[in-house]
Amino acid sequence: MEVKIEAVSQLEYNSFREQLIIPEYGRHLQKVIDQVAEIEDKEERNKAAKYVISVMGTLNPHLRDVPDFQHKLWDQLFIMSDFRLDVDSPYPIPSREVLNQRPETLKYPQNFPKYRFYGNNIKYMIDVAVKWEDGDMKSALILVIANHMKKCYLSWNKETVEDEVIFNHLYELSKGEINLLKSNEELLNSHNLMKVNKKMSNKSQFGSNKNTVSKSIHKKKSINPKNIKRK
Incomplete structure (x- = not known):
């Protein structure tokens, strides 16, 4: 003990x-x-x-x-x-x-845009378009930017949006350099832009379910008829 x-x-x-x-x-x-x-x-x-x-x-x-x-x-x-x-x-x-030395603080871009649903790339595209010389190429680029802004707007707000709202935001983000308010330009239909967004989401869903579908098909093919009990 x-x-x-x-x-x-x-x-x-x-x-x-x-x-x-x-x-x-x-x-x-x-x-x-x-x-x-x-x-x-x-x-x-x-x-x-x-x-x-x-x-x-x-x-x-x-x-x-x-x-x-x-x-x-x-x-x-x-x-x-x-x-x-x-x-x-x-x-x-x-x-x-x-x-014990601590790493230096990473310098993240401190961007706090007013319209966050457009993203930071839109502001970069607008700055590039402002620097281009006037002409057909610049007009086409501005129209592409405006349509993309409308699509981004609809991805967060499922309701329709007037072109005038997009033109006002474009005018504000470009600091008055791009003004489509008095132009006769028309953007793509909201219904068509919503279709594009739905197609993209369906593609991503199909890609994620593709493996499960193929597995289920493979299981069906692998069934041996000899193992099926007859009544």
Whole structure:
């Protein structure tokens, strides 16, 4: 009974243990690295470090001989030793400052358009059209932009929209450079534009259901008539 009590008293619980630096490698490997860091002879320490690297590589055998992966293993070895390991590494030794360095903030485009249902590409297309020289090509491009704006508008608002509304938005987004309010241009019919949107949505749905349809057909073909019980 006393032996059992003594054995239980020597058990270690994770709540009392030190937190693992890289938990994926387990506590046993962490203890081995701590022992390697305490070896006084540098030559023996280098041999032990290479052995630890080979053990770490066995956990990912398909990447063990890849040069970039070897670099990663050596970096992880120094990190798991809390940068106390003094060995000769074939790669630059990382530092604690570089590891704790925060990445720079990405510069996302801070665009907050008034009419978000048109998207940012419409504004870019309008800016390009403004820079073009007057002529048939520019007029055709402006008409394409206006029709696309109408289609985008209808994709969010299923009701019909007057061409004058699109022309006003185009005038506002172009800062007064494109004015179709006094022109005789007419955009495509709302009903036809809605048909285009429905066709595109049906194509996407058909693509997602294509595999399931083919599987069901394949199952029907694979039925063996011998297995059908006759009454």
